[in-house]
Amino acid sequence: MPNSKLVIFTDSYPYGSAEPFLANELEYLAAAFEKILIIPLNYGTSKEARALPANVTCTKPILNSTKDKVELAKRGLLNCVPLGWYLGELLKGKATASAKTMWSWGIGLLLSRAILSSKQVKNVLKDDDCTTFYFYWGIRSSFIIPLINKKGRKIAVRFHGSDTYEETNGGYIPLREQQLAAIDRCYFCSEYGKRYVENKYPFVQAKAEVSRLGVHERGVGQPSTDGVFRIITLSNMVPLKRLELLVEALMHSTIRIEWTHIGDGETWETVTSSAQQLPSNVKAAFLGRLPNQKVIEYLTKNSVDLFLNVSSSEGVPVSIMEALSMGIPVLATAVGGSPEIVDDKVGRLVSPSITPEELMREIEAIAQHPSYDTLRANARNRWTERCNAKTLYQQFCQSILNI
Secondary structure (H helix, E strand, O other): OOOOEEEEEEOOOOEOOOOOOHHHHHHHHHHHOOEEEEEEOOOOOOOOEOOOOOOEEEOOOOOOOOOOHHHHHHHHHOOOOOOHHHHHHHHOOOOOOOHHHHHHHHHHHHHHHHHHOOHHHHHHHHOOOEEEEEEOOOOHHHHHHHHOOOOOOEEEEEEOOOOOOHHHHOOOOOOHHHHHHHOOEEEEOOHHHHHHHHHHOHHHHHHEEEOOOOEOOOOOOEOOOOOOEEEEEEOOOOHHHOHHHHHHHHOOOOOOEEEEEEEOOOOHHHHHHHHOOOOOOEEEEEOEOOOHHHHHHHHHHOEOOEEEEOOOOOOOOHHHHHHHHOOOOEEEEOOOOHHHOOOOOOEEEEOOOOOHHHHHHHHHHHHOOOOHHHHHHHHHHHHHHHOEHHHHHHHHHHHHHOO
16 A cells, blocks of 8 residues: 555535545545545535544534635635735636626635635645645635645546536636646546546646546346336436426326435425426425435335436536446436436437427336336446446546556
């Protein structure tokens, strides 16, 4: 085992319930590095921490909550961290295109200064044993990358979906070019995301690779046998997940359907209210946010016939990988990296501009598919070929050790 220490910057892991898939990855990283230190940005949904491998420790989060703008303003302004990079960005006009870009610039400035002035980060910057910094997201904590003295350290960043595309961040990500220039290895969760960044910043090609998140074998799910077609969606309830589109589609159903959604968020009231108007042959259940283990239990202990994702933007959804691992067919919009793991062999890939009526026809086509059992077998095989956590994370660990 290398005599080295890995520092992982997360949004909240191991606190709260977010970033659940990092737990899978951490098993392999813990075997590859002598010691690992996790620095969470905030507590997220809870101050309760999840269990960690024996050689992994975590600090207190840098902020109590990134949603507390008063705390962020105080921590981001009342310190001596230099302003030069951000002022330069402002003078070049990159941040002044709109109110949204100015807001992103301001949040980036405050986050960077709050993080760099924290005891947690000051301590690791002084510790020469911290040989590798790994940022789990391409925004927020990783805003500090252009501002730190690397002192020979290796810097790796994983890019998912929302942190990859500038369009989903108001058209602007603070210090993006400088950040990418300072990174030693960029790990993209999809080929689509990798090409997107390489097209905008060609110099990234020399240090970019696709490294998908993966899932472990969890068992095989079972299809319904009572004439009801059971659909599940699993996501935050936010506009880009477009759950309202599914509600509108289900209004046109001619078959018996039970739709279950796991997750919560800002569109909860709108979606649940609209779902009350569904026809009598369609039932909807909203289970709220569940820990990852409870999600797995639900998928393996209940009949599920179709996993559905109609997002307008994605990386490569790990939730789809979970479904494939259990042999559940998937219907997804052709956005981001979804086409890299979903096609007609395992379900259906549809246009992001699909109408509610068209979406309902696609759902019913899968429900009445003459080779439905083959779809389920193909889904399981797709997981084996492209989404197996053991294979993917072993490759990732070897790569990060070789930077």
